[in-house]
Amino acid sequence: MMRVLLALWDTFTNPLFYKLTLTATTPLLFAALGGVFSEITGVVNIALEGIMLLGAFFSVVVTYYTGNVWLGFLSVIPIGVGFVWFHAWASIKWRGNQVVSGSALILIAQGLTGFLMEPIFGQPGQTPYVGRIPEVTVPGLSKIPFLGEAIGTQSPIVYLAFALVLFAWVLIYKTPLGLRMRAVGENPEAADTLGVNVFAIRYFGVLMSGALAAMGGAFLSIGEVGNFRELMTGGRGFIALAAMILGNWNPIGALLACLLFGMSEALANQLQSSPLLHVPATAKPLFNLFPFIVTLVVVAGLVGKTRPPAADGIPYEKEE
Amino acid sequence: MRRLSIALVLLVSVLLMGFKVVMVTDVGGLGDKSFNDGTWAGIQRAVKELNIEAKVIQSYEQSDYIPNLSKAAEEADLVFAVGFMMTDALFRVARQYPKTLFVGIDITPPKGQTFPNVLTFTFKEQECAFLVGYLAAAMTKTGTVGFVGGIPIPPVERFRYGFEAGVKTYNTLYRKNVKVLRGYTQDFEDPKKGKDLAMSQFNQGADIVFHASGACGNGVIEAARERFSALTKSSNLVDFINYYLENNRGFFAIGVDMDQDYMAPGAVLASAMKRVDTASYLAVTWAYEGTFKGGHMVLGIAEAGVGISPMKYTKGIVPNRVIAELVYLEKLMKEGTLKVPETQEELDAFKVPTIRFPF
Numbered sequence: 081m082m083r084v085l086l087a088l089w090d091t092f093t094n095p096l097f098y099k100l101t102l103t104a105t106t107p108l109l110f111a112a113l114g115g116v117f118s119e120i121t122g123v124v125n126i127a128l129e130g131i132m133l134l135g136a137f138f139s140v141v142v143t144y145y146t147g148n149v150w151l152g153f154l155s156v157i158p159i160g161v162g163f164v165w166f167h168a169w170a171s172i173k174w175r176g177n178q179v180v181s182g183s184a185l186i187l188i189a190q191g192l193t194g195f196l197m198e199p200i201f202g203q204p205g206q207t208p209y210v211g212r213i214p215e216v217t218v219p220g221l222s223k224i225p226f227l228g229e230a231i232g233t234q235s236p237i238v239y240l241a242f243a244l245v246l247f248a249w250v251l252i253y254k255t256p257l258g259l260r261m262r263a264v265g266e267n268p269e270a271a272d273t274l275g276v277n278v279f280a281i282r283y284f285g286v287l288m289s290g291a292l293a294a295m296g297g298a299f300l301s302i303g304e305v306g307n308f309r310e311l312m313t314g315g316r317g318f319i320a321l322a323a324m325i326l327g328n329w330n331p332i333g334a335l336l337a338c339l340l341f342g343m344s345e346a347l348a349n350q351l352q353s354s355p356l357l358h359v360p361a362t363a364k365p366l367f368n369l370f371p372f373i374v375t376l377v378v379v380a381g382l383v384g385k386t387r388p389p390a391a392d393g394i395p396y397e398k399e400e
Numbered sequence: 401m402r403r404l405s406i407a408l409v410l411l412v413s414v415l416l417m418g419f420k421v422v423m424v425t426d427v428g429g430l431g432d433k434s435f436n437d438g439t440w441a442g443i444q445r446a447v448k449e450l451n452i453e454a455k456v457i458q459s460y461e462q463s464d465y466i467p468n469l470s471k472a473a474e475e476a477d478l479v480f481a482v483g484f485m486m487t488d489a490l491f492r493v494a495r496q497y498p499k500t501l502f503v504g505i506d507i508t509p510p511k512g513q514t515f516p517n518v519l520t521f522t523f524k525e526q527e528c529a530f531l532v533g534y535l536a537a538a539m540t541k542t543g544t545v546g547f548v549g550g551i552p553i554p555p556v557e558r559f560r561y562g563f564e565a566g567v568k569t570y571n572t573l574y575r576k577n578v579k580v581l582r583g584y585t586q587d588f589e590d591p592k593k594g595k596d597l598a599m600s601q602f603n604q605g606a607d608i609v610f611h612a613s614g615a616c617g618n619g620v621i622e623a624a625r626e627r628f629s630a631l632t633k634s635s636n637l638v639d640f641i642n643y644y645l646e647n648n649r650g651f652f653a654i655g656v657d658m659d660q661d662y663m664a665p666g667a668v669l670a671s672a673m674k675r676v677d678t679a680s681y682l683a684v685t686w687a688y689e690g691t692f693k694g695g696h697m698v699l700g701i702a703e704a705g706v707g708i709s710p711m712k713y714t715k716g717i718v719p720n721r722v723i724a725e726l727v728y729l730e731k732l733m734k735e736g737t738l739k740v741p742e743t744q745e746e747l748d749a750f751k752v753p754t755i756r757f758p759f
Contacts, residue, residue: 096603097603100603103599205430205432205458205615206432206433206618215630233630300592304595304619305595305619306622309589309590310589311460312591314589314593346600349597352583353581353582353583353597355579361560362552362744364552365584367583368585368586
């Protein structure tokens with residue numbers, strides 16, 4: 081028991097643990113924010129996983145051809161928007177079942193990235209290393225003891241993700257556009273009566289989710305490891321969905337939930353490698369369950385009932 | 401007579417031209433820079449020499465193994481099943497297609513059963529891992545090294561047993577206390593997981609991390625490059641080496657299965673190589689020549705089935721004494737005087753033998 085406490089102490093006093101937490105949080109955060117944008121206007125978007133995968137892939141492809149990692153990163157915004165447009169079109173214009181359309185997008189993304197590997201890179205499986213976005217050091221911040229080590233040197237994408245949380249919160253809760261988005265998600269009929277263009281607002285929400293989730297995927301590939309591997313998103317899109325729900329469809333809530341997931345993942349890594357704990361190697365895989373146990377405990381016990389937007393997932397039919 | 405000879409020539413050429421090899425990958429797939437690629441490289445070598453036909457079927461999920469193997473068995477003379485996780489599928493399909501020859505890489509046949517049409521290979525991963533473990537222990541400046549495993553299946557675990565035994569041997573011979581940190585990603589496909597786990601080992605004082613985690617390893621190698629370039633402010637080989645020689649510290653990954661040193665020159669210290677290409681090349685040649693025999697083969701250092709990479713980029717920073725010791729340890733393993741543990745029990749009971757280096 082003493083050793084467990086020591087190992088925990090060791091972990092929580094290590095500034096690099098917080099750095100690791102942030103890099104584990106970032107891809108989830110992008111996707112969860114995307115989910116918030118989409119669902120707050122009333123369109124369920126379970127395709128986040130697929131959009132992330134596509135973003136991870138195309139950021140590497142563009143970098144491969146242009147040699148510019150930033151171009152690779154930014155190019156996924158139109159790609160994510162274009163891809164998720166299919167979902168928007170099917171579920172807003174044609175009032176299709178949003179879960180079905182979202183699942184279709186996931187399957188398309190998996191198939192498409194797998195298929196394009198061979199013609200573009202000449203091999204299935206994984207791409208060669210194409211370079212990655214270098215870390216930046218924030219002058220001043222990095223000089224502060226502890227804090228500087230924890231957050232002073234990071235991938236610029238990590239800072240971007242946190243800035244986007246603020247942006248999303250201001251947009252949704254402090255601007256007329258945000259008010260309309262929420263209105264459309266709660267009661268589209270009423271919003272329509274008041275002259276809000278329900279379809280346009282919903283398109284906006286869904287397309288934003290495409291841009292954000294694609295950036296999350298790009299962070300995984302050229303932000304972190306510098307190559308693409310088939311199915312490398314490993315279910316993070318679904319974890320992001322859970323984070324969005326846990327965060328009660330609110331950007332700040334989603335941030336906290338993503339931090340919780342990111343931290344439990346970092347903690348699992350840190351503890352299972354800890355020299356202080358004498359865990360037999362055969363029991364180590366139990367640590368990998370840790371994030372999921374945390375999720376269960378938090379969802380079941382600590383968080384009160386979350387409430388989705390009232391019209392979430394319900395297609396809007398304009399009355400003539 | 402003439403007609404007969406023409407028919408005979410035709411028949412023979414049809415038999416020769418028609419020889420077809422199909423390789424079914426496991427979920428790791430081609431491009432894993434690991435045993436799928438290695439097996440394929442060996443097949444390719446045989447294809448060039450023998451002028452035969454070969455193709456790959458990629459598996460995306462474990463449930464693909466049986467349909468893919470069956471499909472392969474119907475069209476091919478020789479089928480490769482690559483990876484421990486295909487064990488059950490291989491033997492189930494091999495029973496249904498007794499006329500097709502099968503090769504299993506990293507696969508052990510079920511106890512007490514023999515299949516005349518199945519040849520399986522496993523490797524003494526522990527032997528090459530022993531060498532990189534010894535190297536890591538000799539090179540660490542922090543007194544801590546790390547191990548990142550994928551899913552703890554037997555081949556991955558054998559890498560760990562060997563690695564730990566190598567570290568222990570160095571500790572005993574030089575009265576050091578180099579510690580080993582261990583962790584598993586529970587995955588072979590998610591490079592970010594590998595990177596995060598390697599980072600958390602670097603955070604806890606390790607400066608050299610050995611991975612046996614398939615494609616997660618790309619992330620492990622990237623973690624070493626990121627940490628090392630944070631020191632040098634560049635990621636050039638020359639800067640890495642200069643920094644190491646001037647400051648006597650750095651961050652390294654150790655690659656696995658194939659020679660992965662090139663993946664981040666200077667930040668990959670060495671690779672524990674498993675010559676799956678040798679195994680697949682031999683198997684194709686035997687099947688083609690008709691000398692194929694079912695059974696099980698274990699390839700170790702003595703059979704050139706495993707080994708340490710030539711350290712193309714990093715040899716200059718490894719002291720000559722260490723290089724010489726590695727060569728001598730390799731020789732002891734070949735002679736059979738040094739037996740590296742291949743199970744957890746053997747590792748726990750492992751007593752470092754008295755080794756006197758003749759120099």
